[in-house]
Amino acid sequence: MPQSQEIDPVFVSIIVAFVAHHVFRRHETYSLRAHALLIFVPPFVIATHFVHRPDGYGTLAHLFAKSLAIHVVALLSSIVMYRLSPWHPLARFPGPPLRKVSELVGAYYAAIGKKATAISELHKQYGSVVRTGPNSLSIIDPSAMSQLWSVPRGPWNIGPKMSYKNLTMMGIQDPEEHAQRRRPWGRGLGQAAIKEYEHPLMARVELLVRRLEEQKGELNLTKWMGMFSVDFMCDMAFGGGTEMLRDGEHTNAFRMLQRGMSIASVFTQVPWLGVYVGHIPGAGAPLRALHKVARTFAAKRLERGSSARDLFHYLNNEDLADAAPPPREHLIGDAILAIVAGSDTTANTLVNIFYCLLVNRSAYATLQAEIDKFYPSGDNPCNTRHYQDMHYLQAVINEALRLYNPTNLGGQRQVPPNGPPAVAGSLVLPPGTIFFMPPFVVNRDPRYFSLPSAFWPERWLIASGRIRFDSKEARVPAPLKQDEFVHNDAAFVSFGSGPINCVGKALATVEMRMVVCALLHKFEFRLRDGWDPREYSDNMREYITLTTSEVPVVLKARW
Template identity: 35%
Template sequence: MDSSLLSYAIALGLLNHVYFHKFEPNSAKIPLLFLSLEPAVLILCLGGPISFLRLLLSYTVFWGSLSLSIVLYRLSPFHPLAQYPGPAISKVSKLWGAAVAARGKRHLYLKKLHDAYGPYVRTGPDELSIVDATAASQILNAGGLVKGRFYETGRDPSTPPPILSLIGEAHAKKRRAWNRAMASLRDYDPVIQKRAMQLVTCLGEQPKGTAVDLALWFELFTYDFMGDLAFGGVFEMLQQGKDTHGLGNKIHSFFAASIILGNIPWILGLFNLLPMVQRSIQEFNDLGQGLATHRIKTGATHAKDLWYHIADEEGLEKQKPTLQDAAADGIVAIIAASDTVAHLLASLMWCLVSNDQCYKRVQQEIDDTFVVEDDLVDFSKHQQCVFLSACINETLRLFPPAPVNGGTRQVHLNSGGGRDIAGKYIPEGTSVYMPTYVLHRRSDYFSRPAEFVPDRWLPSSDLALKHNASAFMPFSQGPANCVGQHLARREVQAVIIFLLKAFEVRFAEGFDGAAWTETVCDYFTATRGPLLVELTRRG
């Protein structure tokens, strides 16, 4: 036994742990290079024969010492997060979190953890999952925690960051443009009307008695609508009856990779070197540039569309955004707004068809409000459907389009100390998740949390239900909340009103409606399986 090599390899492993704990790297590329060379360099420094057995001993002891030191520290009472409960495997490594994310069931896993451990759960070596309404407000609102490194996932450093990745004044500047775009939603009513009517027409042309996948048709509607709004009308997927651009697969694959790698952001630099990862990122960059070029050449489908505002065609900002900047935000609009609204529509229809009494109440409300068919295009009347609005809220509670509320917030390292959040001390360097899906299903805030009870949202309801609206945040909250949330509601109301005025909707024969929720997966935004229904024209 080479005792000197053994001792030095152990000491070297411990020194590396101490160093990288104090000076945490942003990328694994350089540290892994050094860690892979150090055991060999150690043998050269100590002298003596260079043999396979000595190399094996040096590498085994070095990596064993480093790994054991890390594991013992993360499980020890000396770790800054030692007071927070959680499974040991999560405390040791986020690789387990990446494995859970890869299955798409992260929201269910986190609910299981919170049911077992309470509102604060340690889900990583330096990570907490929190389902406390007071804490969520303090974390997300002005003066809260800043965005974590997850928001850089999947972006080529050479491309401009979209609004999702920005913080501080850079975010505020872009947010001003988005706020202007959402200031007068009535401007977009003609586009909603056009696409909603087209959706109903396309559904009516399906062969009678056949199963129709509403989840797919809702996706086609949202892609066409956001294509109109962001880039002047680039898609005609409803007309084709399919995703002709393969956009859905691109979005879902991109988000799936992002959410997995977002659990281990230190490895992003390595993955970005892989050709297939670079190709995926480049595809999105090319898509955004191509759509932006199309919008500039063809103009808007109607006055003052989304592009008009995010590209600052009105010239209100001191510095006009570049084509690349506007394209980055335009593609975010299609990716984020399309998939989330499609999920909300599919989930709402599943909730209504699964609850016959609620379905009948919504349809009766629509019939009473829109006696004359021409009234359907009067969007001011859409707001009169209060029970439909309650059903939308209840669907958002049960099936939020972003089940884990996007990425993490963080108390940055070397920020001068930790933060007191809702009476809990959050040490510096800690990343924080606030899983909306879990928060919305906490019995602390909502009675009968797993049930679809739209009346809980009606002031006139006589149900004795616990209802804490501060725990309801399907679109996040604070200065970085979803700027398009009111437009999303407007879309959903219009589609459901047009759809239920035209058709009776029931699950298709042989379709297991009760099992549909099992197809819902969390990949940053929620994905879903086919929702097969039979449509019957109303008289």
């Protein structure tokens, strides 16, 4: 009997599955065609090879179904065994077995909005470096972090984009291409451009003050910060487009943005799932709605042209006489990034600042006194001339960012698959390793900050030498002693670091300072009677960005 007739098709299916897995893991792709070839072609070839044998293996359909089932089971078995084996490149890093096997565990926590909290618990159990996925790590060692900021971005943006093509600037992994796409953003968010944005920012802040002054009784501060941030984002990025502060949130744009972030957070864990969903008509509706809004804003701005030097003036190279405009898809991606980074993160941070102040009345009083010192009654707190000298204001902002960083897990990074390992002291990350350095965890680690869960702005003034630890104004929480005081600036990177840090840091800082100064200058805020502040943390969700919950306040004009 010929040898080929003696080979069992089950055995062949298993061998082919193991070979396919080890070929595929060296050449990973997000192409659905490649995935289909991997899953369906080997069983079909095996079925057609054995169907005409005289051994009686059955019909082609029967043999294909059997081969497909065996192939898939063998493929999954090979994947699981390899990821748990001592031969995996990340085998030496500790972590739960289920997380080593699949990113779907992380996707579950992303779906319920507790991704950062889950990572924090893992670090308590396993240490400073934890394996959080088959090929991913979480790192909270500041000495290693400082050496890893130059590593390129990971593939996380593919999922929310629901495509591996035409990625936004945030999703580009190639350092040279990223630097090229970032240049217009650098011009559009440089100091000269920010000075031009101060006028529309001041107009929006003054409108926010007037609208709040018109309100009677209780109001939801979270809602008003959301409407303000979307309006200013549209002014700054597109030269206008929304009037939520004036007309109300009729479009539900901010809620749509937050719903989109919840789905996008899942897709960052499993980018291939986002690509799959992108091929299903009607699926991923909140994300598609966000993409549609971005397309609409970009199209209207391009049709209208540049009446002012908004962000799109730079992104479209309108400031360069001899430069061609970028492809339209690039501008649409830039619009998505502007909407998310320019409104969602700023609104959430402003809400966090006010929440922290309202539950810490001594800090509230100290900051209000500083604002009154620099801007007495009759002065305009939207004038930025004193902001650099308002050290307690900056300490409050830093402390709120430390406790509630809007990008709670930070940006995902990936060691280039075809390059050398990334080395940070004794830590060696093999090529292809995906990792992140979560501010939510680092900033709440007692090794880096004393009393890490406490809102204590004075810690920043002590660390910078502006006040003494044993002074009255330090307001040191008992029972902390001076020799126990810990403050590691290297662990606080609220806007990222390195060549792919947050390009909008300077504008966001001006925006936060102006809003806080204007509102505390004009109003006296208090929380609604009977509201439990613990509801705020309980209802907060950790998606791609931190999603804040309702903060009910009552306010009255001071003058």
